[in-house]
Amino acid sequence: MKALLITRDGDLQAELAAQGAARVPPLSLGACRSSIQDALDRPLPDQPALVIIDASELDDNDAAHLERLAKHYPGASLMLLTRAHHQELLIRAMRAGVREVLQLPLVHRALHEAIDRVAAAAGVTNMRDGKILAFIACKGGSGATFLSTNFGYALAALADKKVLLIDLHGQFGDATLYVSDQKAAMTLSDVCRHIARLDAAFLESSLVHVSPGFGILAAADDPSQAVELKPEHMDAILRVARQHYDYIVLDVGRQIDAISLRALDNADVIYPILQLGLPDIRDGRRLLDIFRSLGYPIEHTRLIVNRYEKGGKLRLQDLQSALGAEVVHTIPNDYIAVTDSVNQGVPVLRLSRAAPVSRSLADLVELVTARRVVENKGLFDRLFGRADADQ
Ligand SMILES: Nc1ncnc2c1ncn2[C@@H]1O[C@H](COP(=O)(O)OP(=O)(O)OP(=O)(O)O)[C@@H](O)[C@H]1O
Ligand SMILES: [Mg+2]
Structure with a gap:
């Protein structure tokens, strides 16, 4: 599965590349862009399955472009990484169709579970959820x-x-x-x-x-x-x-x-x-x-x-x-x-x-x-629910 990453943070890029490479099958970071604007200016030739957006430095202008980005990659799932749960940004993200929101610094288990959900939705795997x-x-x-x-x-x-x-x-x-x-x-x-x-x-x-x-x-x-x-x-x-x-x-x-x-x-x-x-x-x-x-x-x-x-x-x-x-x-x-x-x-x-x-x-x-051991949480719960739900 290929992902497009939008961040200015070199450490985060390296962390995501390492976590993606360790997966089976691997998630490869096809490209990295410094901002949503940069991603819109330099689109990828192939649709990625996943677009990961570091929202920690997102300004209002960027946030307004989220929907454009989503329209540009209709087949991709959007994942937002945020430092704080900023209500207005989350509402915009939902409108743009963001599927996953994760807190920074990354909790690796939450990241992999989110990628699993994206992969399952994309039909990349016919995984069980053991x-x-x-x-x-x-x-x-x-x-x-x-x-x-x-x-x-x-x-x-x-x-x-x-x-x-x-x-x-x-x-x-x-x-x-x-x-x-x-x-x-x-x-x-x-x-x-x-x-x-x-x-x-x-x-x-x-x-x-x-x-x-x-x-x-x-x-x-x-x-x-x-x-x-x-x-x-x-x-x-x-x-x-x-x-x-x-x-x-x-x-x-x-x-x-x-x-x-x-x-x-x-x-x-x-x-x-x-x-x-x-x-x-x-x-x-x-x-x-x-x-x-x-x-x-x-x-x-x-x-x-x-x-x-x-x-x-x-x-x-x-x-x-x-x-x-x-x-x-x-x-x-x-x-x-x-x-x-x-x-x-x-x-x-x-x-x-x-x-x-x-x-x-x-x-x-x-x-x-x-009884199901762990209930699947809906998107709304994941966006606004307890932080430890994703730990
Ligand atoms: N419900 C039971 N009724 C009767 N005997 C039992 C029952 N459960 C276990 N035993 C007996 O207790 C013994 C010890 O069980 P077991 O080896 O599963 O314990 P354990 O908790 O894994 O121990 P260890 O600390 O050595 O790993 C077994 O050999 C078995 O014969
Ligand atoms: Mg034993």
Whole structure:
């Protein structure tokens, strides 16, 4: 996809060129003009798909020319970058048909999401709009790996979704072993090492395929290779994954490092997994405090209680008040079905469909797929809505 950029700011030009080049497929800055007038005086021979206008130095004269520019490039989407939400300018922009307004300095994730929308509208890609669901254990052995792998399988099997699971355990990642007997030929660190080759086909070929709709990207099993992993790699992998999978499930493990943090930053929903006991609640509170300090909205954090047994001394209500977060689901303690599944490396749903734990996973699939995780915001909301809507 080609873009025309209108700015006097060399740093912004370099930033956009770098972000555009990192996309799959790339967004190339076909040309740069210093003002709208300059763009009108020196039109491009080919229609760009996107015109990005730096409005931080836009004067009234320029603003008046916005509509002319839009008419000149009727096939292009217009994107405005502003330092302040200047009401009058925004109204003019809407009249001119501007589709996207982003705040400067640029938040890269918001930029890529906006470009995704433009690309989808232009029919450049037939992208999916995958949701990232992170499973994180509050305490060792809470069941995050069992649940994330079996939930991923259930999503693909019961809801007919295309699902990718990424095993983010820094060391001793074991997600593939829970649901498959295949050995991973490629791991997360292999993908990062060849990040320049990353596209949908490369990602798909790096997976352990558990079923036609469900693949797992195995953890980096050799700690010495972990140096290859950089937070930017996580962004790139998740960006490609969102375009080609309906759901990306993350088995985050317990350690919060630069990589898992970047993955969590990208998550639409975080599911901390815990059991109903005081040590789990203590660790859960610590984890949620970390999320609060990182500015994650609490409504995106939804607790799942694993190995739940009714009638215990602690009630779900006590847990919710102690942690200040909602328990969205409970998974029953189902020792026999789970142990059989884990020991054989076969998804519990395939092994014992009628087991209580399988039925509970099916309920979770329904819960997740019935409500859209993040509602798409309309243009008006994006123009005038909360700034963090685009973060
Ligand atoms: N609902 C359940 N009922 C019975 N047993 C369970 C249930 N969920 C998990 N288990 C058992 O708990 C064990 C630990 O689960 P799992 O490995 O998924 O935990 P984890 O949170 O990923 O731990 P780690 O901190 O090691 O990554 C599993 O081997 C499984 O046998
Ligand atoms: Mg685990």
